[in-house]
Amino acid sequence: MNSLWLDQRERGSRRLILCLTWITLRLGRGLSRVFLYPICLYFTVFSGGTRRISKEYLEKVLRRRVGSMDVFRHFHTFASTIHDRVYLLSGKHRHFEVRIEGEEILEPYLEQKRGCILLGSHLGSFEMLRAHGLFERQLPISMVMHEGATPNLNAVLHNLNPAIRPRIISPGTPDTMLMVKERLDLGELVGILGDRIFRGDRAMVCTFLGQPTRFPEGPLLLAALLRAPVILFFGLYEGGRRYTGRFELLSEAMPAVRPRSSDDLRPWLERYVGRLEHHCRLYPYNWFNFHGLPHETQSAHLHPESPLLVADGRIR
Structure with a gap:
């Protein structure tokens, strides 16, 4: 959830x-x-x-001291989902056991x-x-995502299924919103990750996980x-070939908010964060944010009066 991840070199x-x-x-x-x-x-x-960030997170979510085996398991869970993306993007989704909960909400x-x-x-795999x-239900799904942090990985994965590329929307551009x-308006589904802060975002x-942490307002303000x-x-x-997808309704239609008022968004963002923590406790090794959590005391670079970036520009 830290904007400094954009500066880190891809391995x-x-x-x-x-x-x-x-x-x-x-x-x-x-x-x-x-x-x-x-x-x-x-x-x-x-x-x-990366090991330090993993250990810091795991000790919070597991509420105990963790060792190298816990960190290894965390990395291996992440690597397994990246590995599975190759098959999912190649159309080999039937190799997996996927259980969907709450699909009736859609x-x-x-x-x-x-x-x-x-x-x-960044909990679990959106690719699944x-x-x-896309393949089982033929649903039109687009994704708002920043690809700059891992250009090599994204380039290879997109080549596996070029049809995915036009459905990716870059955040923070004049045309995004x-x-x-x-x-x-076309009745499509648009996915946005709500737990990472970009430069200029209002948080x-x-x-x-028991600590004051900054979350971006932009995704919910956009909605x-x-x-x-x-x-x-x-x-x-879940391990092996098994995945579980869960849908939960946050709002049937987000109510109108005042652009510069955080209070209007707070109940919705707190509910999102609460559900995120709930699932982190259930699936602790599924947390794949290895760039650290922007705790309140660590985020001086995010000025509280910075303009709010909402997809198509800054709301001043």
Whole structure:
């Protein structure tokens, strides 16, 4: 949830990622998963910053001291979902056991061709939900996401399924809000991750895992300005080939808010953060934000009076 993640250099060259992808598709999921162990061991031993962030999070969510095996398990869970993305984007989604809970929440909006915002997080795998929607249900799903932090990985994954690329909307550009509105007007689903702060974002402090933590207001303000329904989603990795997708209704239509008033958004953001923490407690190793949590005392670079960035520009 820290904007400094944009400054961090991606590990792994495109050639290496291509090689691993080729091995994954040729050897099959079972054999190629063997490579995840040395990769995760490398990060556990040599990536001190990432190891520290993982340990800090795990001790909060597990409420106990954690060791290297806990950190390794955390990294391996993350690596497993990245590995599975290769198969999901290659159309091999039937290799997985996917259980969907709360899908009936979507049905009235789909029948009315009324667009919804799917508000997610870095807990679990959005790719699993996107693959289920696109391939199993033929649902029109777009995603607002920043691709600048991992260009090599994204380039390789997009080549596996070029049809995905036009459905990605870049945040913070002059056209973003307009593009989101167009997709919603067409009755499409638009996914946004609500737990990462970009430069210039206005943030609100909520209690997360027992500590005051900053969360961006932008995703919910965008939904309020567009009067869009907001549905929470979690794509949770259960281990092996098993995933569980969960949908929860946050708001049938976000009420109008005053652009510079955080108080109007606070009940909705606190509910989102509460549900996020609930699922973190249930699936602690599914938390894939390895850039650290922006605690209130660590976020001086986010000035409280900074302009609020809402997709298509700054609300002053």
